[in-house]
Amino acid sequence: MADFRSDTVTQPSGAMKERMLSAALGDDVFNDDPTTLELQRYAADMLGFEAALFAPSGTQTNLIAMMSHCQRGDEAIVGQQWHTYKWEGGGMAVLGSIQPQPLELQSDGTLALSDIATAIKPDDPHFARTRLVVIENSVGGKVLPLQYMRDVAALAKDKGLACHIDGARLMNAAVAVAPEHGITPQQMARELCDGYDSVSLCLSKGLGCPVGSLLLGSNDFIARAKRVRKMLGGGMRQTGILAAAGLYALENNINRLADDHANCRRLADGLTTLATQLPALQGQLTALPVQTNILFTDIELPLAEQLLPYLAERGIKLTGSNYQSANGHIKRLRWVCHLDISSADIEQTLQAVAEFAHRTL
Ligand SMILES: Cc1ncc(COP(=O)(O)O)c(C=O)c1O
Known part of the structure; x- marks a missing residue:
């Protein structure tokens, strides 16, 4: 989880x-x-x-x-x-x-x-x-x-x-x-x-x-x-x-925050790669730049409404808010990395997003 x-x-x-x-x-x-x-x-x-x-x-x-x-x-x-x-x-x-x-x-x-x-x-x-x-x-x-x-x-x-x-x-x-x-x-x-x-x-x-x-x-x-x-x-x-x-x-626990920042960057890079490679995510998912332990990703609303329950069923929880962009309705998801998120959790999360994209196609 x-x-x-x-x-x-x-x-x-x-x-x-x-x-x-x-x-x-x-x-x-x-x-x-x-x-x-x-x-x-x-x-x-x-x-x-x-x-x-x-x-x-x-x-x-x-x-x-x-x-x-x-x-x-x-x-x-x-x-x-x-x-x-x-x-x-x-x-x-x-x-x-x-x-x-x-x-x-x-x-x-x-x-x-x-x-x-x-x-x-x-x-x-x-x-x-x-x-x-x-x-x-x-x-x-x-x-x-x-x-x-x-x-x-x-x-x-x-x-x-x-x-x-x-x-x-x-x-x-x-x-x-x-x-x-x-x-x-x-x-x-x-x-x-x-x-x-x-x-x-x-x-x-x-x-x-x-x-x-x-x-x-x-x-x-x-x-x-x-x-x-x-x-x-x-x-x-x-x-x-x-x-x-x-x-x-x-x-x-101060110096180790660098691990959370590294995990967050890995998550952003991994999601960006998936969004480039997998047709279901192309043009649908954008990871915003990461400086510390918080990543925001913008996802087209209909796709986000399928992705969130899919991840939740696999124990992956996150929050998001809706906004209207020039191109339509977007969900901005917030991914916060911390002490209880390991690098293995990041890889499993990326794996879950990849599986979701394969199924959705
Ligand atoms: C920037 C910032 N300031 C203050 C707080 C308030 O902290 P607490 O939840 O302990 O009241 C939060 C909580 O998330 C926060 O993100």
Whole structure:
């Protein structure tokens, strides 16, 4: 079985579970859970921040960040497709009374610097106070490059705004671009965060933990964030059992993300080859470029409606969304590679697609 729906589906490994079972525990709301304190220190040191805060989910660390940077009536600049804007139930508006100012994404996943600058409102009672810029990296599997990250941070600083990274998959971005900078993924991640006021880092995606996300920032910011976490119901007690998984993941599961990226590229190349060679797929299936662990493929809708159940019957799960192109109705399928997808799973998946194409002809 290959579950490509998300990298959130990973199961904790035996070694991770052992670490969890032997974790020293306290009460994190009283700030005395030793394993949680150790995880927060470890992550803050790795990414170059003063402090960190453990919370149940990436949605919550993002919301805590936005509510800690902004007051009621402030505004946050976001991307139309950012998770913080589109996929978190409108939490910043509903729970934070923060006005989102969404901007269109460029094809490389960035927000144009000129669009950000133009969106910043003058200090005028007609307008919400622009207070925060949110960036997502990686975004839809694309990596926002180091220079771009620095340019956004510099722009925000110049305009007196705070800036936050939704780094749910920051480590995927870091692993992808570290080689071209000649540094380790950990050093790369630190560079990508340089100049930002806060970052949210998910432990339960590619890093393979069952639960958890970290918010990183200055001591003052994390003190404010802790109050917001409590208000949102995210203050948990014997969190060491979860933090131990986080420590295991940060120590062992960062560099191996390169395997997921290689699997994803192999899947893209294999599907492209099948789409070239097999008449049933010719002109019907296009694999979009892969930078990290997420591949999107565009498939003509009628074919996709046959392919998805065929794969599901063979235990191959994936998600997709429909859109209308100039040439007709398309299904864009999302294939996410992760810790629990092996290279053998990739070959079996390609084999299943090839068999489907032979039968369909
Ligand atoms: C980019 C991004 N940010 C934040 C989140 C939220 O994480 P969680 O599911 O832990 O709330 C996700 C989840 O998929 C995500 O993809």
